[in-house]
Amino acid sequence: MANPSTSKEVAATQPVTAMSVIAPAIGWLIPGAGHLIQKRWIRGLLLMASIVIMFVIGLAMQGRVYRPNGGDILDILGFVGDVGAGGLYIVTRAMDLGQGAVAHATADYGTKYIIVAGLLNFISAADAYHIAIGKKP
Amino acid sequence: MNLQLSHFSSAVLFGLFASVVFGITQRSTSREQIRYGLYCFAMFVGGVFVAGWAMWLLRR
Numbered sequence: 001m002a003n004p005s006t007s008k009e010v011a012a013t014q015p016v017t018a019m020s021v022i023a024p025a026i027g028w029l030i031p032g033a034g035h036l037i038q039k040r041w042i043r044g045l046l047l048m049a050s051i052v053i054m055f056v057i058g059l060a061m062q063g064r065v066y067r068p069n070g071g072d073i074l075d076i077l078g079f080v081g082d083v084g085a086g087g088l089y090i091v092t093r094a095m096d097l098g099q100g101a102v103a104h105a106t107a108d109y110g111t112k113y114i115i116v117a118g119l120l121n122f123i124s125a126a127d128a129y130h131i132a133i134g135k136k137p
Numbered sequence: 138m139n140l141q142l143s144h145f146s147s148a149v150l151f152g153l154f155a156s157v158v159f160g161i162t163q164r165s166t167s168r169e170q171i172r173y174g175l176y177c178f179a180m181f182v183g184g185v186f187v188a189g190w191a192m193w194l195l196r197r
Contacts, residue, residue, distance in 0.1 A: 060138045
């Protein structure tokens with residue numbers, strides 16, 4: 001088990017490199033790209049395929065894409081999850097997709113697919129950051 | 138485009154994609170990543186069957 005104080009000391013001594021800023025940012029914008037620019041080709045492609053396919057299937061199932069809102073807490077959280085998909089969310093909003101009413105059960109699955117694709121992309125971007133700072137091989 | 142999957146196939150696909158991401162991001166070595174991804178996928182699919190049988194019992 002890692003010693004917390006040692007981990008903090010290690011984190012405090014990590015220099016902020018350009019890659020540690022760029023990798024998570026580009027990884028958020030384009031799923032998997034944070035790994036690809038660090039030459040983790042297979043990991044990057046698998047992450048990209050998983051997140052993009054999940055997002056597209058969500059849209060194909062007539063899932064709903066949340067807009068920025070200040071209403072119900074679940075709607076706000078839905079928006080936060082959707083934004084995690086980065087460029088996919090931006091393109092979807094620009095093309096005005098994902099605005100159908102959720103009329104059947106699989107459409108609700110689609111909404112969840114889109115949210116979870118975004119959340120998984122957040123994890124992926126964090127992983128790209130850990131690779132960039134040398135915490136992970 | 139209107140894709141309509143069954144509940145089962147939706148849940149299994151969901152588990153597949155989530156397991157790939159979990160496996161890659163939560164473990165360090167390739168071997169551990171594959172093992173953890175498979176473990177997560179088995180848990181997802183197992184959970185689908187458990188939930189399915191639980192709903193069947195509740196419905197009776």
